[in-house]
Amino acid sequence: MPLETFEYDSAEFLGSEEAITEYLLAASEDGDANHIARALGVVARARGMSDLSRNTGLTRPALYRALSGDGNPEFGTIAKVADALGYRLNLVLKSDGGPVATAK
Template structure:
């Protein structure tokens, strides 16, 4: 039917570690903590929240809360999540 659209969900396109890393790099480049948490949430959804909960040892609800719109994950949780996603954080001079 003309005019029908499907909502865009970036999680549908994050099917490789490289794609997830590139997506997260964009969020980290902007430096907005809310955007970073949201991007981690999108990558987590792409990976599967249940699998990620198991790998991190965190409850699914805790993941949803930490990575939701008003989430504010601790740095320790960010590290757990990125490791479970098969990613690592690195720093570069500005």
Template sequence: MVEKFYDYDPADALKTDEAIEVFLNDAFETGDAQYIARALGVVARAKGMTKIANETGLAREQLYKSLSEQGNPTLATTLAVLKAIGFELTGKRHAA
């Protein structure tokens, strides 16, 4: 029997703002900048990269590159994307 493998895009699972919030919180809790950038890219694809590009004033290609696994978005880009997807960056005290 031949096994079939399918491409999985997590963006397909992010249908609600609640799902996106859980996904982003999980990414932020890792503290891994590359993982967070990639998670923002997944959410941007779920919301529509062209729409995000239009709302942020950034080029779609730049967003794909910045929000990829190898990306390193600036804080300005991160804040603009978060705003465009309806979220904000907030601080909370780190539990020691």
């Protein structure tokens, strides 16, 4: 008997602000820009891409491209999307003692 699989969309499980916040925190943990963009895309789909398009002034196709995780969206686009979703980007000092650029 063949294995039966089902389509899974994370957006269907983001029904509360707490779930969305935890999802975005987990996705941004490693600092990977593609993970962050994709997570913002999932949240945008959960909330409604049309509303996000209206609030950011970006077209829906441009948002889908930028938030696919496969592209290379501009930092300004990511910041604008995060703001429209009610979040802001925040930089924190690494606690793992990783490399730090210093002035010479």
